[in-house]
Amino acid sequence: MAPLLSPGLANGSMIHLDAVHKVYDAGETAVHALRGIDLDVKPGEYIALMVPSGSGKSTLMHILGCLDVPTQGEYFLDGTPVSGMSSRALARIRNRKVGFVFQSFNLLPRATILRNVELPMLYAGQGRRERREHAMAALDRVGLAERAKALPTQLSGGQKQRVAIARALVNSPPIVLADEPTGNLDSKTGQEILAIFDGLQHEGHTVLLVTHDSAIAAHAHRIVRMVDGLIENGDAGEAEAAP
Amino acid sequence: MTIHESIVDGLVDVRTHKLRTFLQTLGVILGVASLVAVQGLADSGRRQATRFFSEFGGLTKLFVSNRPSKETLVTARQLASAGLTWDDVQAIKREVSWAKLVDPIVQQDLRVRYGSFLRRTEISGATPDYPAVYKFYPARGRFLTEDDLAAGSRVVVLGDTAARTYFGNEDPLGKTLYLDDVGFTVVGVMRRKEFYFGEGESHNALEWMNRMTFVPLTTVYSRFTGDDRKRVNYVNVVVDKVANNTKATEAIKATLFRRHGGVEDFEVYNRSERLRQQQEQSRMFDVIFLVTGIVSLIVGGIVIMNIMLASFQERIREVGVRKAIGAKGTDIAVQFLVEAILVTSIGGAAGLVLGVGFAQAITALLGQPAVITVQMAVIGVSASVLTGLFFGLYPAIKAARLNPVDALRYE
Numbered sequence: 278m279a280p281l282l283s284p285g286l287a288n289g290s291m292i293h294l295d296a297v298h299k300v301y302d303a304g305e306t307a308v309h310a311l312r313g314i315d316l317d318v319k320p321g322e323y324i325a326l327m328v329p330s331g332s333g334k335s336t337l338m339h340i341l342g343c344l345d346v347p348t349q350g351e352y353f354l355d356g357t358p359v360s361g362m363s364s365r366a367l368a369r370i371r372n373r374k375v376g377f378v379f380q381s382f383n384l385l386p387r388a389t390i391l392r393n394v395e396l397p398m399l400y401a402g403q404g405r406r407e408r409r410e411h412a413m414a415a416l417d418r419v420g421l422a423e424r425a426k427a428l429p430t431q432l433s434g435g436q437k438q439r440v441a442i443a444r445a446l447v448n449s450p451p452i453v454l455a456d457e458p459t460g461n462l463d464s465k466t467g468q469e470i471l472a473i474f475d476g477l478q479h480e481g482h483t484v485l486l487v488t489h490d491s492a493i494a495a496h497a498h499r500i501v502r503m504v505d506g507l508i509e510n511g512d513a514g515e516a517e518a519a520p
Numbered sequence: 521m522t523i524h525e526s527i528v529d530g531l532v533d534v535r536t537h538k539l540r541t542f543l544q545t546l547g548v549i550l551g552v553a554s555l556v557a558v559q560g561l562a563d564s565g566r567r568q569a570t571r572f573f574s575e576f577g578g579l580t581k582l583f584v585s586n587r588p589s590k591e592t593l594v595t596a597r598q599l600a601s602a603g604l605t606w607d608d609v610q611a612i613k614r615e616v617s618w619a620k621l622v623d624p625i626v627q628q629d630l631r632v633r634y635g636s637f638l639r640r641t642e643i644s645g646a647t648p649d650y651p652a653v654y655k656f657y658p659a660r661g662r663f664l665t666e667d668d669l670a671a672g673s674r675v676v677v678l679g680d681t682a683a684r685t686y687f688g689n690e691d692p693l694g695k696t697l698y699l700d701d702v703g704f705t706v707v708g709v710m711r712r713k714e715f716y717f718g719e720g721e722s723h724n725a726l727e728w729m730n731r732m733t734f735v736p737l738t739t740v741y742s743r744f745t746g747d748d749r750k751r752v753n754y755v756n757v758v759v760d761k762v763a764n765n766t767k768a769t770e771a772i773k774a775t776l777f778r779r780h781g782g783v784e785d786f787e788v789y790n791r792s793e794r795l796r797q798q799q800e801q802s803r804m805f806d807v808i809f810l811v812t813g814i815v816s817l818i819v820g821g822i823v824i825m826n827i828m829l830a831s832f833q834e835r836i837r838e839v840g841v842r843k844a845i846g847a848k849g850t851d852i853a854v855q856f857l858v859e860a861i862l863v864t865s866i867g868g869a870a871g872l873v874l875g876v877g878f879a880q881a882i883t884a885l886l887g888q889p890a891v892i893t894v895q896m897a898v899i900g901v902s903a904s905v906l907t908g909l910f911f912g913l914y915p916a917i918k919a920a921r922l923n924p925v926d927a928l929r930y931e
Contacts, residue, residue: 335929344844344924365848372846383841383928387536388529399525400846444845 291483292318297350310336312506323478325486325497333506343370376445380457382437384429391425397448415443435466456487526858545867547820552868554813556875556896564883564891576654583789585754601780606750618768623649624752633698645740653756661708672738676704680712681730821911828915840927853920860912868904
């Protein structure tokens with residue numbers, strides 16, 4: 278493992294991006310979504326990535342979440358280089374290391390809430406009883422244990438997002454990656470959801486909040502801004518971080 | 521994700537789309553029903569024939585008869601041959617090792633008289649082996665014995681109908697029956713034989729056995745024909761097992777060919793061979809059903825694939841979500857395949873029931889025995905599972921290969 282790591286850079290980092298580029302080949306013109314991103318996130322950090330829409334937000338999010346790989350540069354996740362991984366290996370990483378929370382919740386509409394939360398454990402190959410226990414615990418954590426048998430359509434937006442958070446946490450991933458988690462919610466419900474993320478950080482999760490809203494970003498302990506595929510002066514971002 | 525869990529997810533999907541599932545399965549239902557019905561009918565026919573044959577000798581009985589020459593000019597050699605004779609019977613007994621029983625019959629029309637009853641009737645000269653060959657035993661009294669044969673005794677055994685015809689309500693045992701004015705003592709009456717090809721069918725296919733009148737074979741020669749060549753009308757040969765039928769047939773032919781001076785004035789009828797030929801002929805019928813079934817299954821499979829692809833768009837996002845939380849390509853493929861197989865299996869189950877119904881209805885119509893066999897279930901289940909597997913494969917692979925980023929972005 279050691280020779281694969283750039284010494285002093287990836288060691289001890291939960292997330293380490295080293296000059297990551299992403300180029301989409303759109304026929305004649307190549308679109309340069311990421312132009313050399315360097316980012317270092319320590320375990321247990323609560324960090325907000327502030328990216329205006331259309332500035333490579335989705336691309337960065339997909340690469341951080343191992344849904345996509347960089348065209349150039351290295352990405353170390355929990356010390357493991359993921360840039361050259363097979364899709365099968367990436368699926369495994371997503372399952373064990375990353376918990377996704379999406380803006381549009383992305384619950385499976387026909388499955389019960391319990392089933393939705395069990396799904397990551399199904400793909401991890403866990404047994405029935407264990408799955409049920411952990412899923413119920415995760416639902417209890419977000420205050421929805423009583424609604425376990427309900428379908429997503431029977432829930433409010435805030436409840437759906439809490440189910441999604443329960444699903445993201447159920448395999449105890451070191452990283453929770455949230456993409457505009459309050460974007461589809463009213464501000465009061467949004468605050469409730471953000472309160473959950475604040476709590477997660479206290480429980481030792483590394484939380485990455487991707488947003489374009491500075492009020493939301495203010496919840497994080499460090500804010501990193503990205504514009505046009507480049508990190509905007511990393512030090513300045515750190516200076517802004519709330520204590 | 522395990523197959524079991526995919527089935528759970530698949531069942532949820534089937535439940536939410538009841539009408540869609542029903543329409544998807546129609547082709548499979550008809551296809552499986554057709555295949556199951558073919559199997560049932562073929563089996564019913566085979567059993568019917570086997571059961572009928574087993575009533576009078578089973579499949580190991582070979583029937584050797586004289587074959588009259590079809591040519592108008594008869595050669596000297598053909599004239600010289602006496603046809604089947606008592607000596608041929610002895611030769612077969614000696615030379616054909618697979619022959620368990622060899623039983624010749626000579627038939628002769630005689631005037632049968634008892635009291636006021638008088639009619640010209642065909643009398644059979646038989647040997648004591650006859651009951652064993654035909655599984656046809658006396659109900660009262662006895663059959664002919666070796667002593668009767670050796671002595672050329674004047675004893676007669678009657679079939680059930682023959683006894684009623686000659687004696688009416690009188691007890692024939694011990695009475696004297698006159699055959700061409702020679703007195704014969706009735707020593708036995710045979711058990712009644714019956715076989716009906718259909719339920720409610722009034723024609724007894726084995727009534728000819730009940731009409732038989734038996735005397736010792738030797739008595740026919742000594743009292744009536746005076747035939748010093750001891751010709752017989754036909755010979756039944758019971759082979760030790762069906763597997764040896766063909767070998768025994770060839771051996772009998774060889775023996776007779778040699779003894780008849782190279783003239784083939786006989787024929788050997790092999791029941792199991794005949795049964796096979798009949799099945800061959802009815803295979804055309806089976807093939808039509810089979811093709812119908814397979815075409816239905818293909819159409820059914822295409823419908824399933826079509827609907828899976830049509831509803832594919834609305835599932836792209838689902839695939840994206842599943843992949844985001846850790847589903848591997850194979851997990852997605854298995855899930856889609858299981859769903860396809862689930863749908864075809866539901867169709868297969870319905871088709872199985874329908875097919876059994878078809879088979880029952882047709883066999884009832886033909887008056888054949890009803891059939892429900894393990895093969896029917898095996899064919900129904902495997903045909904439906906294979907259809908699901910085959911036609912689910914393309915959508916499954918397509919889904920498995922979806923790029924998670926594109927799938928998640930899909931609106």
